[in-house]
Amino acid sequence: MRTGNLLASLNNNDDNFIGGADLHLHTTASDGTLTPYQMVKFAKDAGLSAIAITDHDSTSGLEEAISAGNELEIEVIPGIELSTLDGEKEVHILGYFIDPSNIMLIDFLSKMIRARDNRTVEMVEKLNDLGVDISLDRVRDISGTPFIGRPHIARAMLEMGYIREPAEAFTPEYIGSGGRAYVERFKISPEGAIGLIHKAGGVAVLAHPGYLGDRSALGEKDIARYVGYGLDGVEVFYSKHTSKQVEYYKCAALKYGVIMTGGSDCHGWEDVRLGEVRLEKQYVETLKYYKFHRNKELRGQYEYFFN
Structure with a gap:
């Protein structure tokens, strides 16, 4: 499905943006327990106005999710969450408004x-x-x-x-990180992931910097380095971030001039965090506006955001 067709099929419910947005959701296209349709229905029933499907290293659920969004009248933003390795830290980079038909992305x-x-x-x-x-x-x-x-x-x-x-x-006894039956994953660098997202026409955002897989956190120096690689934003509002972390990452985003996003990281029925993070309209519009200006040559495909 080409980007133009994909984006043209998104619902722009600006006049009814009252339920907030959750921009970090997973489906059975990666490690979630709900199909893309079920996740969109779940979000609609939760009263959300917009969501982003951000499956791990996968875009296979996007077409179904966006079709469901059209049917159920909820805005669905096409996304992805790429797993990267920065030294010994596993760092995730979210991509929003990516083109799933991009050849480089497909190959990767x-x-x-x-x-x-x-x-x-x-x-x-x-x-x-x-x-x-x-x-x-x-x-x-x-x-x-x-x-x-x-x-x-x-x-x-x-x-x-x-x-x-x-x-x-997920313990040392079995397949937890470093466990007896654990095997390391193939990963690219944060810089490589940011570049790949940009080549696929997307906006690159650092996912849950205060909650990495090993329960550690990234600091301002890390964010500054990623901004140097071309990072566009930080997931400031996250279901497992403390209020202190939210303020810390908000200040970092403002300092380095990048956008702020947020999401629950919900993986399905067994994970009831869907909608725990509800972004206001301004954050979603900023994300769209930033995407629009990063891709001025595609202006005609994005003008509907500003009608």
Whole structure:
């Protein structure tokens, strides 16, 4: 689906923007538990006016989500969340208004899918060696998509009775970071992710800087460095950020002249944070305006934002 068609199909509900926006949601196109349609319906039922679908290293759910947005009359922004590695820290970069048909993006995501598959094979083999008898075929069945990750392994372990809840799989005993059956993921650098998002026509935003995978946080110096790489914004408002962190990252965004976004990072029914972050209209409009000015040659495709 070409960008022009994709963006032309978005709903611009400016006159009814009363429920706020959640710009960080995951579906079954990555590691969420709701299909793209179900997530859009979930957001509509929660009273949101706009959302962004930001699946991990995947754009496969965007067409379904935007179609659902048209049907249910809720604005859906096409996005992605890219996993990167900065030294020993896993840093996520969000991309908004990306073109899912961009060749460079497609090539990169294809490599990611192959790398994820190989990683899953290795982790299942390691678990088997530890006496955890789960099958790769069952893990693939649970996923039901080319996107296979640790959540699907955890569900297979739960089915077989090795754990009482999925969270138990994400420990040093099993597939937690650095765990006995853990295998590192293929990742690019933050600089590479920012560049890729820009080449795909998107706006690059640092995701949850106060809540990294290892529970550490990024500081102002990190943000300054990423801005030097071309970073466009910071996810200031995040469901797990403390009020102190929100103020800290808000000040950093203002200092370096980048935009502010926010979202819940909801992954589905089992995660009730949907709508916990509800951005006001001004933040969504700023994101759109910034996208518009980054791509002046595409002016005709974005004028509807300002009608």
